[in-house]
Amino acid sequence: MSLLLDAVPVPHHDLTGRTIVVVHAHPDDEAIFTGATIRRLADRGARVVLVTATAGEMGTPRVPLRGKDIGAVRVTELEHAAELLGVARLVLLGRRDSGMPGWESGQHAKALVRADLPAVASTVARLIESERAEAVVGYDADGIYGHPDHVAVHLIARHAASLAGVTSYDATVDREHLHFAGDHLVGGTGGNAAYGRVTAEISVALAATPYELGVKRAALLAHESQIGPEALETQFQETYELEWYLRRGPAAVLEELGNVHAWV
Numbered sequence: 001m002s003l004l005l006d007a008v009p010v011p012h013h014d015l016t017g018r019t020i021v022v023v024h025a026h027p028d029d030e031a032i033f034t035g036a037t038i039r040r041l042a043d044r045g046a047r048v049v050l051v052t053a054t055a056g057e058m059g060t061p062r063v064p065l066r067g068k069d070i071g072a073v074r075v076t077e078l079e080h081a082a083e084l085l086g087v088a089r090l091v092l093l094g095r096r097d098s099g100m101p102g103w104e105s106g107q108h109a110k111a112l113v114r115a116d117l118p119a120v121a122s123t124v125a126r127l128i129e130s131e132r133a134e135a136v137v138g139y140d141a142d143g144i145y146g147h148p149d150h151v152a153v154h155l156i157a158r159h160a161a162s163l164a165g166v167t168s169y170d171a172t173v174d175r176e177h178l179h180f181a182g183d184h185l186v187g188g189t190g191g192n193a194a195y196g197r198v199t200a201e202i203s204v205a206l207a208a209t210p211y212e213l214g215v216k217r218a219a220l221l222a223h224e225s226q227i228g229p230e231a232l233e234t235q236f237q238e239t240y241e242l243e244w245y246l247r248r249g250p251a252a253v254l255e256e257l258g259n260v261h262a263w264v
């Protein structure tokens with residue numbers, strides 16, 4: 001970790017006029033995996049378009065919903081988190097949370113896994129083009145921890161990037177790093193011990209400043225139906241201060257963020 005934090009400083013570029021599309025599967029993923037990155041992009045003047053594919057209907061609520069629809073609750077939480085992170089535009093794809101493999105929710109007509117993924121990718125590609133975005137963020141090929149909706153987002157973002165001819169970044173986690181950190185939310189989901197990637201596979205890691213880490217924490221807690229302070233108690237800084245990406249295509253806006261370690 002010290003290697004990353006001691007990385008050669010990169011000049012702070014003004015990113016005004018630059019745009020990136022960040023695709024996520026469920027409300028809360030944007031904060032968990034890319035919260036500090038989005039905040040820094042926005043603070044440097046970049047336009048961040050957040051695309052969220054589903055409303056996270058299968059998330060288990062940790063607070064009473066008082067008769068409210070969980071999807072609606074989670075979208076409201078997402079709007080709050082997006083505001084904290086400085087997202088310029090939030091686009092909802094309107095698909096439904098598929099749940100984990102074998103769940104009945106995966107059979108729902110609107111489940112993301114049942115969508116025509118090339119068609120969804122075309123929609124995202126048109127968004128990239130209309131926003132004149134230079135890059136798109138999705139997930140690694142295993143959806144970071146194997147959630148079928150995350151795997152779908154990988155396919156959507158990669159295909160959209162190739163249709164639009166832009167760089168794609170796969171958000172992931174460094175499982176070697178997390179082995180020595182606290183309990184990352186990703187470790188408790190899916191039961192997949194082989195989540196994320198090993199350090200050597202990662203192209204770019206961003207180390208959050210204390211301010212960015214504070215905003216990330218607030219954005220995580222904005223998802224209060226899913227994430228409570230008790231989930232963030234153990235080694236919060238060590239667990240959440242780094243955000244990791246695999247890049248396909250030429251270096252783009254993430255390499256210009258400063259306090260970034262780029263391996264390739």
Ligand SMILES: [Zn+2]
Nearest residue numbers: 025026029147
């Ligand atoms: Zn998710």
